[in-house]
Amino acid sequence: MQEPLGADIDPNKYKAACPDYKHYAMSPHPPYSEGPLELPSQRPKKYCRTFESPLVEKVVKDMNERIVDQDLARLFENAFPNTLDTTVRWHVDGTEKPRLFKKKWSSDAWKGPQSFIVTGDINAEWLRDSTNQLQQYQRLAKKDKAIHNLILGAINTQAEYVIGSPYCNAFQPPAPSGLDPTYQGDGDVVHPLYEPSFVFECKYELDSLAHFLSLANQFYNHTGSTAFLTPRWIQALETVLDVLSAQSKPTFNPETGSYERNEYSFQRRTDTGTETLNLNGIGNPLNGGTGLVRSAFRPSDDATILGYLIPSNAMMSVELQRTATMLHQAGKKKLAAKVREWGTTIEKGVWEHGVVDHKRYGKVFAFEVDGFGSHILMDDANLPSLLALPLLGFTSTDNEIYKNTRKMILEKTGNPYFLSGGEFRGIGGPHIGLQHAWPMAVLVQAMTSDDEDEIKTCLGLVKNASRNGLIHESVNVNYVTDYTRPWFAWANSVFAQTVLDIAQRKPSVLFGEGKEAYALG
Numbered sequence: 001m002q003e004p005l006g007a008d009i010d011p012n013k014y015k016a017a018c019p020d021y022k023h024y025a026m027s028p029h030p031p032y033s034e035g036p037l038e039l040p041s042q043r044p045k046k047y048c049r050t051f052e053s054p055l056v057e058k059v060v061k062d063m064n065e066r067i068v069d070q071d072l073a074r075l076f077e078n079a080f081p082n083t084l085d086t087t088v089r090w091h092v093d094g095t096e097k098p099r100l101f102k103k104k105w106s107s108d109a110w111k112g113p114q115s116f117i118v119t120g121d122i123n124a125e126w127l128r129d130s131t132n133q134l135q136q137y138q139r140l141a142k143k144d145k146a147i148h149n150l151i152l153g154a155i156n157t158q159a160e161y162v163i164g165s166p167y168c169n170a171f172q173p174p175a176p177s178g179l180d181p182t183y184q185g186d187g188d189v190v191h192p193l194y195e196p197s198f199v200f201e202c203k204y205e206l207d208s209l210a211h212f213l214s215l216a217n218q219f220y221n222h223t224g225s226t227a228f229l230t231p232r233w234i235q236a237l238e239t240v241l242d243v244l245s246a247q248s249k250p251t252f253n254p255e256t257g258s259y260e261r262n263e264y265s266f267q268r269r270t271d272t273g274t275e276t277l278n279l280n281g282i283g284n285p286l287n288g289g290t291g292l293v294r295s296a297f298r299p300s301d302d303a304t305i306l307g308y309l310i311p312s313n314a315m316m317s318v319e320l321q322r323t324a325t326m327l328h329q330a331g332k333k334k335l336a337a338k339v340r341e342w343g344t345t346i347e348k349g350v351w352e353h354g355v356v357d358h359k360r361y362g363k364v365f366a367f368e369v370d371g372f373g374s375h376i377l378m379d380d381a382n383l384p385s386l387l388a389l390p391l392l393g394f395t396s397t398d399n400e401i402y403k404n405t406r407k408m409i410l411e412k413t414g415n416p417y418f419l420s421g422g423e424f425r426g427i428g429g430p431h432i433g434l435q436h437a438w439p440m441a442v443l444v445q446a447m448t449s450d451d452e453d454e455i456k457t458c459l460g461l462v463k464n465a466s467r468n469g470l471i472h473e474s475v476n477v478n479y480v481t482d483y484t485r486p487w488f489a490w491a492n493s494v495f496a497q498t499v500l501d502i503a504q505r506k507p508s509v510l511f512g513e514g515k516e517a518y519a520l521g
Contacts, residue, residue, distance in 0.1 A: 015047050015048060018044065018048035019048075025468070025470055025487040029042060035070035035071030035072075037463065037464070039469045041074070041469065042082075042468070049081075050085065050087065051084040051146075053140070055140050055144040055147065056084060063499070064076075066510065067510050067511065069463075072459060072510070075471070075495060076495070078469045080136060080499075082493070082496075087117050088115065088116075089116045089177070090116040091115045091116070092114050093149050094113040094114070094153075109163075109232065110160060111232070112153075114153045114156055115157055117129075117134065120488045120489040122170075122182075122200075124171060124200035125170065126208070127208040128205070128211045129489070131154075131211040132490050133489050133493045134150075135218065135497060138221075139520040139521035142222055142223045143521070148225070152225075152227055155216050155228040156230070156233070158212050158236075159235075160174065160232065161212075163235055164199075167264050168201065168208075169201055169203045169208045169297070175197075181200070182200065184201060186269075188202065188268045189265075190202045190266050201301075203296065203301055204264045205301070207299050207311070207312040207383075209240045210319045213237075213240070213320065217326060220326050221322075222521060226326070234332075237323070237339070246263045247262075247293050248292065249262070249288065250286055250288030251287075252288075254288050262282050262283075265277065267281035274430050275302075277303050283303070286306075286371050288371065290308065290353045291349025292350070292353060292371065293308070293313055299311075299383060299384060300430075301431065302380075302429065304368055306376055307370065308368060309367070311386055311388070318347075318392055318393045319343075321340055322393075350394075353371060356369075360408075360413070360414070361408040364404045365389070365401060378417055379417065379427055379441075380417065380427070381438030381474070382429065383440070386405050387409055387410075390448055391444065391448065421478035422477070423465070424465050424477045425437060425461065426441045426442040428474065435476050435477060436477070437474060438473065439466070439474075440471075440494050442458045443471075444494070446458035446501075446502065447497070447498050464480060465483070471492050473485035473488045500520060
């Protein structure tokens with residue numbers, strides 16, 4: 001346990017001397033775990049942490065006392081609080097006097113609690129990352145007012161981002177925070193135009209908007225609170241529906257056959273094909289009448305090849321229907337019906353156009369389709385993925401099409417991005433290359449398995465690839481010491497979620513035979 005600072009020491013001065021966590025995470029720190037790997041501690045000193053919760057500390061303590069494998073226990077101790085420890089760059093509870101700033105906003109903008117959650121080593125907030133980073137704390141929000149307010153603030157902040165630039169995926173610190181933005185300088189040519197001081201990157205990814213809905217749906221599910229259901233959030237929801245309408249249109253007019261330019265385009269000067277869209281920033285043609293919605297980029301931030309990305313459409317269909325249920329219960333029945341219709345339309349489109357016949361595996365989910373009959377068979381490590389469809393709530397693990405798909409994407413003969421080497425194996429993707437698999441995908445494999453041996457194998461692979469005490473973005477399948485991103489909060493959160501899932505479903509894997517399950521909330 002860390003000793004408190006002396007009463008004569010100013011915490012603010014101590015905080016000013018805190019090391020940059022990006023560099024801190026690259027080196028091991030004592031105390032080391034008592035397991036064979038002797039994994040280091042990677043939690044910042046108390047006054048260097050960006051947010052604290054006594055309930056989170058209790059969970060860490062509880063799990064430390066229960067997990068038999070001391071290396072896994074250390075990874076959980078580092079990973080579970082990592083988002084709170086390191087990524088909450090700005091949080092206000094809504095009672096503070098607003099700062100003065102130059103940009104003119106709606107009089108209702110930036111009201112109430114606000115939270116800016118960075119992805120880790122990049123000083124920007126991804127809608128997808130921040131939703132996943134906060135996911136393991138959602139079950140604590142009803143009991144912990146601080147967590148409740150932090151997540152409510154994140155919902156409010158994301159709503160402002162969606163209203164301001166709904167086609168963008170990553171955002172700068174909010175103007176009221178007074179924090180300086182960070183510019184990429186890639187010279188992107190994007191339509192619609194965006195404000196660089198507001199947006200960090202503007203890759204249109206359907207799952208980003210689905211994650212915006214998911215953050216609020218999780219909060220409502222665990223707390224029953226509709227405090228986020230403000231005019232601004234409703235405006236953001238309407239903005240999402242506008243995007244769905246625009247991005248479900250075909251490339252060619254179905255009546256005249258004439259080309260109709262998409263509302264969104266993206267071009268980047270680069271020698272990496274996945275970093276830009278072809279055909280002058282539009283991407284490959286898509287057919288209409290599918291019920292599916294275009295996504296220009298994948299959750300990996302790589303460009304799609306065929307724009308109807310099935311995992312993202314599946315996630316959007318689920319979150320729309322969950323949102324509709326919440327709105328109906330809140331008395332907003334007309335809007336709920338509109339949202340539900342979108343959800344069921346997209347869901348139908350996934351089942352009708354996203355399921356294809358494979359000569360070896362039978363009926364499987366395709367990764368991307370174009371509505372003309374072309375499809376791509378693969379899976380990518382990032383969430384949402386085909387592997388994660390049950391976690392998204394789209395289908396169950398015992399669905400035959402999902403089982404066929406799971407078998408396909410976890411074999412090299414079925415998935416070109418299933419990578420295997422001497423020290424690691426799992427799903428990777430084009431984002432990093434052909435030798436690096438992602439621990440995140442191996443963790444999803446564990447959460448979608450009912451086989452204890454498979455779960456143990458997955459945990460062992462990730463543990464062995466996390467020698468620095470944190471979960472990395474990707475690792476070389478032959479040399480796990482060759483990794484990308486020492487500080488990637490999303491991956492740490494997925495590890496924590498996996499351990500908590502196993503602690504509830506398969507407690508003997510973590511705690512030993514005959515031990516009781518452990519559940520949050």
